[in-house]
């Protein structure tokens with residue numbers, strides 16, 4: 115396996131709107147991020163992924179870009195951005211930028227031209243079709259509710275938007291569009307950035323016939339065609355579409371391969387087999403992908419908002435499948451939350467009594483699996499989901515569109531709010547909690563989204579003052595990754611895959627071994643080891659029940675030759691031996 119810096123790095127994701135506000139307008143900004151670079155350096159992360167900071171009308175918080183080569187006014191200036199890049203590089207950190215090129219904003223100059231007339235030179239930059247029998251060209255649903263088509267008055271034709279109607283899909287069939295995108299990417303790379311996170315990059319190629327979804331097999335996807343719905347998930351016609359690998363190989367040849375950078379594609383509805391195609395080291399496409407399989411474990415057949423409990427055996431099965439498929443072939447990315455997902459401690463851990471141990475337990479998983487770990491801002495202090503009682507306090511377009519669609523369909527409002535509390539993207543987007551002063555020290559004004567009231571307890575200042583904090587546990591995991599090649603390059607074998615309480619696996623590398631045992635429950639558990647492991651008298655290396663407790667346990671375990679391993683609620687232990 116090739117050794118590279120991006121396999122050995124830990125990535126920290128910043129959602130600029132919610133990270134730090136420098137001027138009191140309630141919106142996080144670039145100077146705000148600048149003021150926290152020492153904090154990031156103290157944590158020890160090597161790479162920062164910055165969510166979109168480009169010019170945007172903010173229909174989808176920057177994922178609708180009206181100019182790819184300018185900075186959003188609310189976030190600052192290009193000069194601020196240059197200083198940020200320099201500040202990171204000076205501190206030995208790298209910067210990767212979000213690349214959102216499946217769609218642009220409808221306020222992008224290209225779209226303003228495109229909608230003018232059917233023979234405008236930019237017409238073909240987007241996907242236009244005439245209506246069919248007085249309706250949309252096909253039955254595809256938008257990811258953000260309703261139809262994926264919108265009729266435009268100027269020419270009386272419809273344009274495709276897989277996301278919001280202010281996010282028209284770019285037409286990748288058009289070579290001029292691809293060249294424009296490659297030129298823009300080169301322009302950023304020449305400024306010295308260290309890579310890209312590519313938004314929904316596996317949706318860029320659509321079947322040009324744009325067939326209806328419903329008349330075909332349900333296929334893959336979390337929103338299977340449903341007779342009662344007017345619009346259906348059309349994924350089989352645009353998820354990993356016909357030319358996607360051709361486009362990525364072209365992009366790699368013309369742009370990516372010319373720089374020492376890292377790339378991670380956000381890829382919805384991909385299987386490990388698809389993952390191997392996108393990340394295969396001999397395929398010259400991407401370095402890593404974010405898959406969504408773990409993000410679906412608590413959804414029922416009705417999709418994202420149809421909440422059901424997750425099962426640990428399913429989580430293990432998904433992780434092991436990806437590990438096996440990409441072994442010696444591609445590379446995994448490990449995340450349990452981001453700006454689109456609920457907070458991981460609320461979702462997979464316990465955000466009340468066991469908040470700290472469970473946050474550390476989940477961190478142990480993310481940082482001891484093969485693959486590059488991604489930390490989402492606030493995860494390192496164990497930030498949690500939020501419950502806002504009024505729908506008016508939510509800001510996310512996906513949440514709001516769903517609410518209105520379900521309400522119009524006569525669904526029970528309390529039930530909709532429950533789904534929102536569990537799954538809304540705004541759970542992750544509440545402002546970063548820096549200290550226990552007003553608005554958590556995020557802003558001197560009114561924040562654009564409510565600060566989680568638990569900021570008085572959960573904040574950076576508190577974490578930095580407590581030697582046993584989640585923050586310092588992350589710091590230690592990040593250091594270990596830097597120091598110990600087994601964490602990065604060791605093989606992975608899952609143990610007892612059907613157990614619903616404990617997640618255990620082995621890592622091995624050049625004669626060394628690690629055993630990771632994670633208790634996913636709020637009960638004490640016992641893990642039974644086979645004789646071979648016990649015989650080798652492993653030493654306890656990492657534990658989230660730190661301090662004297664950890665040492666006492668280690669002695670006890672060594673004394674008992676480690677046959678049966680008692681675990682506290684949400685305890686994580688890593689043993690090592692030669």
Ligand code: TEU
Pocket residue numbers: 174177178214257277313314380382418453454512539
């Ligand atoms: O997300 C793609 C995507 O399909 C989902 O994550 C989506 O946001 C939704 O939450 C699924 O329920 C990417 C970005 O990460 C997201 O913030 C953007 O809204 C979206 O693309 C459009 O650019």
Ligand code: CA
Pocket residue numbers: 135136137138139140141142143188
């Ligand atoms: Ca601001």
